[in-house]
Amino acid sequence: MNNTNDTKRACMDTRGYTFLMINTLISLPIFLSPSPTVAVSRQYAWLSVLVGTAQALMVGYVVIKLGLTYPDKTIIEYSQDIVGKFAGKIVGLIFLAVFLSISVMALREFTLPFQGFVSINIPLPTLLIMTMLLVTYAVIRGLKTISICSDVIIQFFIGFILILLILPTKNLNILNIKPIIPHDWGRVVRGSFDSAAFLAEDVIGLMLIPYVSNKDKLMKGNQLAVLLSGIALSAVTAMEIVTMSYERVDSTIFSTFMLLREAQFSSSLERIESIAIAMWGGLVFVKLSVYLYILADGLRQLLGLKDYKPIVYILAPIITYLAVLPRDISEILVFPNKVWVPIIYLAVLIILPVILLLISTIRKQGEKK
Amino acid sequence: MKRILVLFLIISVLLTYGCSMPIENYNMVLIFGIDKDEKTGGYEVTLQMPKMAGGKEEGTSLGNETFTVSGVGRSIELAVKDAYVKSSKVPFLGHIQVVLIGEDIGREGIVEMADLFKRDPKYTLTPWLFTVDGRAKDLMEAKLEYDVLPAFAIIHTVRDVSRYTIKFYAVQFNKFLEGIEALPHATLMGRIKLVEDGDNKLLEISGASIYKDGKLVGMLNAQDAAGYNWLTGRFKNADAAISYKGQPMNVGIEGGTTNIWPIVRGNTLVYKVVTEATGYVQWASSYPDFESDPELIEELNAATGERIKKLISDTVKDAQDQGIDYLGFEKILEHKDPVLWEQIKDDWDEVFPNIELEIHTDVTIKNTGWILNNPELY
Numbered sequence: 001m002n003n004t005n006d007t008k009r010a011c012m013d014t015r016g017y018t019f020l021m022i023n024t025l026i027s028l029p030i031f032l033s034p035s036p037t038v039a040v041s042r043q044y045a046w047l048s049v050l051v052g053t054a055q056a057l058m059v060g061y062v063v064i065k066l067g068l069t070y071p072d073k074t075i076i077e078y079s080q081d082i083v084g085k086f087a088g089k090i091v092g093l094i095f096l097a098v099f100l101s102i103s104v105m106a107l108r109e110f111t112l113p114f115q116g117f118v119s120i121n122i123p124l125p126t127l128l129i130m131t132m133l134l135v136t137y138a139v140i141r142g143l144k145t146i147s148i149c150s151d152v153i154i155q156f157f158i159g160f161i162l163i164l165l166i167l168p169t170k171n172l173n174i175l176n177i178k179p180i181i182p183h184d185w186g187r188v189v190r191g192s193f194d195s196a197a198f199l200a201e202d203v204i205g206l207m208l209i210p211y212v213s214n215k216d217k218l219m220k221g222n223q224l225a226v227l228l229s230g231i232a233l234s235a236v237t238a239m240e241i242v243t244m245s246y247e248r249v250d251s252t253i254f255s256t257f258m259l260l261r262e263a264q265f266s267s268s269l270e271r272i273e274s275i276a277i278a279m280w281g282g283l284v285f286v287k288l289s290v291y292l293y294i295l296a297d298g299l300r301q302l303l304g305l306k307d308y309k310p311i312v313y314i315l316a317p318i319i320t321y322l323a324v325l326p327r328d329i330s331e332i333l334v335f336p337n338k339v340w341v342p343i344i345y346l347a348v349l350i351i352l353p354v355i356l357l358l359i360s361t362i363r364k365q366g367e368k369k
Numbered sequence: 370m371k372r373i374l375v376l377f378l379i380i381s382v383l384l385t386y387g388c389s390m391p392i393e394n395y396n397m398v399l400i401f402g403i404d405k406d407e408k409t410g411g412y413e414v415t416l417q418m419p420k421m422a423g424g425k426e427e428g429t430s431l432g433n434e435t436f437t438v439s440g441v442g443r444s445i446e447l448a449v450k451d452a453y454v455k456s457s458k459v460p461f462l463g464h465i466q467v468v469l470i471g472e473d474i475g476r477e478g479i480v481e482m483a484d485l486f487k488r489d490p491k492y493t494l495t496p497w498l499f500t501v502d503g504r505a506k507d508l509m510e511a512k513l514e515y516d517v518l519p520a521f522a523i524i525h526t527v528r529d530v531s532r533y534t535i536k537f538y539a540v541q542f543n544k545f546l547e548g549i550e551a552l553p554h555a556t557l558m559g560r561i562k563l564v565e566d567g568d569n570k571l572l573e574i575s576g577a578s579i580y581k582d583g584k585l586v587g588m589l590n591a592q593d594a595a596g597y598n599w600l601t602g603r604f605k606n607a608d609a610a611i612s613y614k615g616q617p618m619n620v621g622i623e624g625g626t627t628n629i630w631p632i633v634r635g636n637t638l639v640y641k642v643v644t645e646a647t648g649y650v651q652w653a654s655s656y657p658d659f660e661s662d663p664e665l666i667e668e669l670n671a672a673t674g675e676r677i678k679k680l681i682s683d684t685v686k687d688a689q690d691q692g693i694d695y696l697g698f699e700k701i702l703e704h705k706d707p708v709l710w711e712q713i714k715d716d717w718d719e720v721f722p723n724i725e726l727e728i729h730t731d732v733t734i735k736n737t738g739w740i741l742n743n744p745e746l747y
Contacts, residue, residue: 246551262543
């Protein structure tokens, strides 16, 4: 098995990359995104997700275009080629800070349903430490191991989406989602930024591209991942609106768990939210592993070290400690609502890659001339 | 390092795996009743649980008898915890089948109960909800003449008996929440009462109860509930009792739909109701001759349509007279004409009583049962 201590060693193909990307993009928003989207777009939230998907596809195009300009390097390395050594290191640090913040928040959010629905008595630090131990183990084994885990979890995820779309059908009320054609497109667009910000996380491709073997199909694979994630998210959002009404989706934190909590496919098949808990565990585990890996690998490149593993051992307790800091759910939700969507999405996921791509294109054309 | 990690994970699994408590330590709550505690002014919660069967399966399978425990408290959760200490085992609230709301607590409001059931995952969100005429506890402690548990008797009525009559309305908790949380915050709930038939005590599910902003504000009788079911398209297997040429007749309804559109005519908001139904002659007192008079069925179609029209218009008029939109007309406007709704939503309480109704019925009697014409017996 490849341990990928070396960034130049490809350890997954485009299919593996696509699955890994779907896993990373869909894991949190499938559970968390419908409620804030519905709060803005009301019954049109499913359309907002599709508009958000279109935005994420544009971000994905820029990301892969930029990444393929330097196919054997990560953003940490080639940002120094594009904007110079010092500014490049600043750019690298910005990306790493974003990856760190996502790791911390994803880890803390990961524990929410476990504390709320399953084992209220398990102390928060215990949950965080046990999760981080598992994630650390996967990251130490390497990117290939994470990719294999993702391959397995995606198979279950397909079944999970079918469950979400079939089991609650008894509660359907088509009136809830009408009118299909929105009377207020402004509302649809305003509500699209939340899902777009989640789906534009394929910016991590800037760290993963060197590890993909057949890069000629990478653009297709990446955009397919964004598109499928967006369609799945839109379908689940529509299902929640049509079965629960947008008012109820708006007032629920984990509306997808609620969808299954209320689903009664037959008189004996009910209270099936435990399926969602299991799926949440698998999906977020892979997301956390990917982020810890790219964070450690990025730091290794920034510091000029040979091995990323010692960095993992240092980062894991730091992330765990930071994840304990938010005191309550209100503080946990501050980051996605006040920082991630309005600031990071625009500045780091859109503007920064576009600027880097523009400069690199101009430079390359200048070099040719 | 690897060995230490593996050892740690194995020990963690051994220490944390499995249920926190075996199932035989729980008592499955089937009916959850709430009343106002007359002494303290707080809540009185009554839990009905089945006695476990004896024999080999002792402790793990349901018997045919029930027992009830009650608790009181300033909040519903405190009352539930008070009931806990009187139960031999921990009451399990995750599979409650029926929630009964006493009339007194219904009038005070059930917002706290709705919030508790939504917020706390130990409660289920799919029990059937009923307002009791009187106190829930009295109904739950009555000795009933059933061969099954009362909770399942209620569910059989809701699921199976509803296939034969539309004279009651029943709703599950999650759909009721949709009704009171979505505009216009008024909706219907089931209605149940204890009736005495000689020495026997029986449960009667009939009519419906009206909730506005989480408070019980009125009751519907069986006729009004039937009208509501016609209006909302829940009329499969309904009966339409008509009078044809002075003779009583019954038309059985096999199925159909009701569609409602809000339209603006001049300065008036008009709700156009179109009900399409198919049916059959269920019973006739005069043996009409369908074989030699093909127009007869057309006349019966029209007479049945008129009957449906009257049921619907009476129900809508009652709602308008009360000024409570439990029919969901505002929600229909919001979703079918959102532009107009945005303009008048703040004045809905004034708009609703003045809505005009335009009802169209299209009934098709497809067959006449096993009898076609007069056998000339009389």
